[in-house]
Amino acid sequence: MLGRTYEAQDCSVARALEVVGERWSLLIIRDALFAGSTRFRDFQRALGVASNVLSARLEGFVQAGLMERRPEEGHDAYVLTAKGRDLQPVVMALADWGDKWAAPYGPPVAFEHADCGGGARQETYCAVCAEDLGPGDVVAVRRAGPGTAGPAGRRAAE
Structure with a gap:
């Protein structure tokens, strides 16, 4: 079984998975983004997730700065922060992939x-020439800088 952290990985994808990579995480974020869910019971009712799991995920999101807990009449509201709202393109891209490869009867939801x-x-496009980019058009390039491991990177100084 995989651990919950990826210390050996010098990769932003691995770091992001530490925050939102557990089974229910992106579904909770999806419902907060697109269904306007903020209440514990609304998440639980819509997703069918166990209350202990939902509680742990919401608390983790608050600790990670993806959500804020706001007291409201009779309950706490879990409201996405800017950091949490920035996951919208991730959820939409995952839905696009799912529509193509995991939806045998067509897309069940449309984004409008x-x-x-x-x-x-x-869409993925080049920031310089504005060309649309598809699979095979993008490569990952390591550059020494403040976020990289190694002699020139910030993490080496820690």
């Missing part, structure tokens, strides 16, 4: 622009 109803989609 709230103002005009137009379809919303994720």
Whole structure:
């Protein structure tokens, strides 16, 4: 079984998985982003997740700065922070993949622009030439800098 941390990985994907990589995490974030869920019982009812698991995930999100706990009449509200809302493109990209490879009867949900109803989609493009990029068009390149491990990196100085 995999551990919960990836200390040996000098990779932002691994670091992100430490925060949102557990089974229910992105479903909770999805419901907060797109269904407006903020109440414990609403998450639990929609997802069917065990209360101890949901409690642990929500507390972890608060500790990680993805959500804030706000007292409201008779309950706590779990509200996404800017850091949590920044997961929207991740959830949409995962849904796009699922629509293509895991939805035999077609996409069960469509993402739309709230103002005009137009379809919303994720795109990958070059920041220099604006060319649309597909699989095989992108490579990962390590560069010495403040976030890398090694002599020139911040983590080496810790």
